[in-house]
Amino acid sequence: MTRRDALAWGGVAALVVAALVWAAWPSSGPPTAAQRAHELATELRCPDCQALSVADSPSSSARAILVDLQRRAAAGQSDAAIRRVYVDRYGESILLKPSSSGFGILVWALPVVAVALGLAGLGFAFARWRRQPRLAATPADETLVERVRTG
């Protein structure tokens, strides 16, 4: 790659990094109680729905849970404590995001392992292909072709 190329691509990288840094710059402090309540609402299943979250469900019990979550978050209860309260009442199936302890850890770990294995396999394959010598013309081949061309 020439120097001009490097500069050109560097410009692109600069734009992308600038945008990412600007976006990720912490603009507010730690999440407010309302934000925490909303986040928890997306993780809890509405008890009388099939699979909708409390945040999405229009049912009245979902609305009541939302108010309860806001009240608890404002009172300072931690996310983990609030989740435990609801698991105690409704069972583990109330959590839409399986907890990362116990059996639930597999559902998070397996895909990462699978993709990592796939990429590793790809890396090995490329390394193996690179080690195999590429066919290149030898001087004998060159003379042969020359003779056919001219004679």
Add this chain to the structure above:
Amino acid sequence: MKATLGIFALAVGASCAGVGIFVLVMGLVTHDERQLVVGRRFLFGVLAAAAVAAGAMEWALVTHDYSLKYVAENNARATPLLFTVSGLWAALEGSILLWALVLGGYLAFMAHRFRARAADPLVAWANVVGLTVALFFFALMLGPANPFRRLSTAPPDGRGPNALLQNHPLMAFHPPLLYMGLVGFTVPFAFAIGALVTGRFGEGWLEDTRRSTLFAWGCLSVGIILGAWWSYEVLGWGGFWAWDPVENAALLPWLTATAFLHSVIVQERRGMLRVWNLSLVLSTFCLTILATFLTRSGVLNSVHSFTTSGIGPWLLVFLAIVAAIGVGLIAWRGDRLRAPGRIDAPISRESAFLVNNLLFAGLAFVVLLGTVYPLLAEAFQGHQLSVGEPYFNRMATPLGIALLFFMAVAPALPWRATSAAVLRRRLLVPAYAGGATMLIAVALGTRSVTALLAFGLAAFAVAGVVRQFGAGVLARRRAEREQWTRVLPRTVASNPRLYGGLVVHLGVVCIALALASFGTFTAKRDVTLARGQSATVSGYRVTYLGSTNHKGSQDTTIKARVDVHHGGSDLGVYAPAIKIFPNTAEGIGTPSVRTGWLRDVYLTVVSSPNQRGPVTIGVRINAMVLWLWVGGGVIALGTAIALGPRLRRTIRRPVERVLPPPVEPQPSEEPEAVPV
């Protein structure tokens, strides 16, 4: 009478399939070509039988014949005609009948298209596989899922379809399109099995089935988008994709089929990735059967709560047999599947497609694992857990972003190897477009890293597509000297696969943009309003005008009238409703949606039957949802282009002689012996 006709047709269909399989297998084993030619005719028999059975059911539905159990449960005299006709697929038995009908159509197409090669063992084996699948579905209908069961006394009126299934015309189109997609993958599957059995797994079977696979893929894509549209307009929760098990079930074969469509290009060009392609097409077919199983067996909690019946075990056994045969065949032929070529460089189109395969396989694995995990948890540890939207969003989004990147880059990569100069010429300007878009998005308020990457990669992809179209058009103009108005269509027609594919990529970009915007710019708030009161959400002022409370025989419907204003202009009066069934705790909301180019106003009402006074209205200002449906349309357009015929070059100017005329060798001269 109709029931007898229907059952008779099903029995004829099953026999056609059975006899056809017998004849074809005999012909293959004894190498008798005549039997192979005759055996092909039974595929048409299957279509005829399925058509007669479906026709009998439609006849029963339209004439409100309640002596049939299926009609009594899924139709009422008050049901409008559109939903009467679509009652064919309103419940389990009818949808198996629809499956058989679509399968018959594809099998007849297969028989007709390959009529000249009926004696070819590859085609004959494909016919055998197709007939076996058809036999299975007819057996289902003659056994546990019989649509023509009769009632001893016919009730005066039927129960009517589920309320959710008859308040939107999309219900008439979503299932047939979905089935035309899912069932269509039987064709490449049949040919893949044929190729493995006959040992002819070069590229012949790919070319033979290319159009069928593409057509099925297009139908499935549009079917899935229509399902999302229906969910948005009808279910009232404000979203369009909930990672519900039934939604995931239809998505899984789409993922492997998309990988397959791309991966075959590598096999056509360089004869590589053969095991990948065979595995992908086998997986796609198995996943369509798994989809039917998950949807119909009642094994998982779902919004699509179909009545369950005994077909679960049948489907599971069939799935296990098909998977075992497929895996066994690949294991048997494993040594001969090794490709002669190899990938030369890590940055090349082949390796991009290989990484593409991995990413799609990874995504399919994530979706499959998340969907069946509650079952695994229950089997291994006894109690139930849920895997819902937060999991899928967290795991699938990085893979989706990576796929978006490759979608943008791969069409610009040359085959075999590339150089820095080529990359710069083809990708630099689109990359700058992507970076600039990211900055603009942050300026507009995007703070999520994934949304930002999605915006940037979408712009990158669009710029790349425009560049490629432009390059093709300019080259053709220079070469053919055509007028500007004709150059573009002719460029597209000169390579419909490439340009159709690029249009499909544009459709995907639309959808990615819509998804990223929806997550970033959507505002929602519940407002509790007394009559005449207003509230403002994100610049839209909603005024509650009043509500009506209508108690029906089975339910209570509360309809709230809401006036919406935006920036001074009146957008009209909308009427979201909620229907509360006293037998269950949940109400079914009917949202009222005002679709706009950039934003939708989505209104729902939250209420109890006895509530007087202030009403709680859910107001959502959804961003860019229209572009999801537009994206679906663009995907359909691109698929249609890619299916089109290739423009044959007409010779305008004769090619001049470029070689000198051959020199007559003199008899005395001897040609030199050239050592080899």
Add this chain to the structure above:
Amino acid sequence: MRHPARWAALGVGVVVAVLAIVLATQVGTNPQAETERSQLVGKRAPTFSVHAFDGQTLSSQSLAGKPVLVNFWNSWCIPCQQELPSLLQFEQRHAGDTSFVLLGVVRDDTTDAARQYAAAEGMTWELAADPGSSLALAFGTRGQPETYAISPSGVIAGAQIGPTSVGNLETLLAAARTVR
């Protein structure tokens, strides 16, 4: 077996076989089973304080020492209307018995409608409103009707999700009395 495709095929085959077995064992089980049982049986009952229709304040403290049957109901849900005769019969059978408390809590309804309905149907036991559904949430209810039996020491001894019957109420009461 040396070709990698064969190994990969074998691996995939094993995974598919495990999946098929798991699916086979789960066909026929009810995915909703957990939502039809209460998770709180055997655990401490939540503390509560509600205002009854007759004006007095009832709290878990004031009711401690006696078994309490808490019934979540409302005026429009059909299973609630179906179980009402059983509740009336149960109340009649134990008329004058002050050794336990039957408490009806309104779930997802307006107080006015509930009052009117209760007066019309002759529901004479303690009835209370539940503003903000806090008690309904505390008990982990998913709908109505649901009935919970609390022992004198404040432990949930039994629960009925769905309409109850006279026999079922007696069983719940007996369970509440026996749990320490």
